[in-house]
Amino acid sequence: MVGVGALAWMIYRLGPDTLLAGMLAVGWGFVLTCSAHLGGLLLDSVVLRACAGVPGREVPYREYARISIAGHGVNAVTPLGKVGEVVKYTLLDERLRAADAAGALVAQNIASFVVNCGLIALASPVAFVFLDADGLVAIAFGVVGVGFLAAGAVGLVILRHGIGSWPFAVLRRVGVGRFRVPKRRIEKWQRSWAKVEKSWKEATEVRGAMPTIWVGSVLSRLCNVTEGALLLHFLGGTHVIAAAFLSLASYQFTGWVFTFVPMQAGTAEAAAYMVFRAAGLSPQLGVFVEIGRRLRGVVFIALGLALLGRETLRRFLSSDQGARAA
Numbered sequence: 001m002v003g004v005g006a007l008a009w010m011i012y013r014l015g016p017d018t019l020l021a022g023m024l025a026v027g028w029g030f031v032l033t034c035s036a037h038l039g040g041l042l043l044d045s046v047v048l049r050a051c052a053g054v055p056g057r058e059v060p061y062r063e064y065a066r067i068s069i070a071g072h073g074v075n076a077v078t079p080l081g082k083v084g085e086v087v088k089y090t091l092l093d094e095r096l097r098a099a100d101a102a103g104a105l106v107a108q109n110i111a112s113f114v115v116n117c118g119l120i121a122l123a124s125p126v127a128f129v130f131l132d133a134d135g136l137v138a139i140a141f142g143v144v145g146v147g148f149l150a151a152g153a154v155g156l157v158i159l160r161h162g163i164g165s166w167p168f169a170v171l172r173r174v175g176v177g178r179f180r181v182p183k184r185r186i187e188k189w190q191r192s193w194a195k196v197e198k199s200w201k202e203a204t205e206v207r208g209a210m211p212t213i214w215v216g217s218v219l220s221r222l223c224n225v226t227e228g229a230l231l232l233h234f235l236g237g238t239h240v241i242a243a244a245f246l247s248l249a250s251y252q253f254t255g256w257v258f259t260f261v262p263m264q265a266g267t268a269e270a271a272a273y274m275v276f277r278a279a280g281l282s283p284q285l286g287v288f289v290e291i292g293r294r295l296r297g298v299v300f301i302a303l304g305l306a307l308l309g310r311e312t313l314r315r316f317l318s319s320d321q322g323a324r325a326a
């Protein structure tokens with residue numbers, strides 16, 4: 001219900017006129033942009049399956065695709081953009097052990113984070129080499145890029161070795177009196193997390209798993225770049241590939257900074273305006289690209305909620321039939 005309400009609110013906020021004008025500007029190319037985005041989600045499903053290890057291979061690929069699209073739709077309309085991960089876990093938990101389901105999602109998210117950090121780091125050389133950004137702007141992009149490269153390196157280490165027990169040791173020392181987390185509860189959390197870490201480490205050690213994870217994650221982002229390039233092309237932009245890289249980096253960075261804003265309402269457009277202007281591109285074009293992404297977002301929110309609703313109906317019918325049989 002929350003997702004349906006948020007979807008209705010977003011359509012109302014954009015307005016029918018804006019929706020129609022945006023679709024007419026891109027024309028039939030809107031179908032291509034949606035296809036590119038769908039390609040990214042299908043590749044994410046391949047990565048998720050690889051992160052599930054040997055047990056995950058017993059689950060059909062179409063289930064991972066359905067789970068990824070449904071979770072993506074919920075993420076887009078909820079603050080923090082992580083409620084969809086809970087949806088994915090709930091659906092995946094029906095087919096895998098709890099630790100395997102959680103481990104697969106954590107590993108996929110870490111791999112995605114590492115690739116996204118690399119994408120943002122590329123913004124500086126792309127802006128300097130291919131676009132008309134001046135030196136100071138390129139330096140500013142470079143400083144941000146170095147920070148995200150460091151963050152990506154940390155994510156890579158965590159994916160390979162886990163986080164260990166230090167967060168739980170810190171928890172034992174945090175708080176005073178009644179505000180301190182009980183030791184027994186911390187130990188329970190630590191045991192559960194150890195199972196999750198063990199699951200994703202075993203999954204990444206399966207032959208061919210790591211190449212699949214990294215190639216799939218990179219290709220998924222390239223699908224997102226293609227989506228932006230198609231929007232820029234049909235909107236009459238120039239330097240479409242370089243501008244698409246820059247646009248996606250801006251979109252991803254804004255998504256992290258304003259993660260509490262559903263669909264980055266307003267923040268993505270403002271960031272795109274400033275980034276495109278700093279790079280010597282038409283700032284209005286950057287805003288139009290974000291509007292195109294928002295229109296595509298509405299389509300995939302509807303698709304994700306439809307898949308989730310179908311699964312909910314299936315569960316209800318299954319439970320009803322089971323109750324009658326009993």
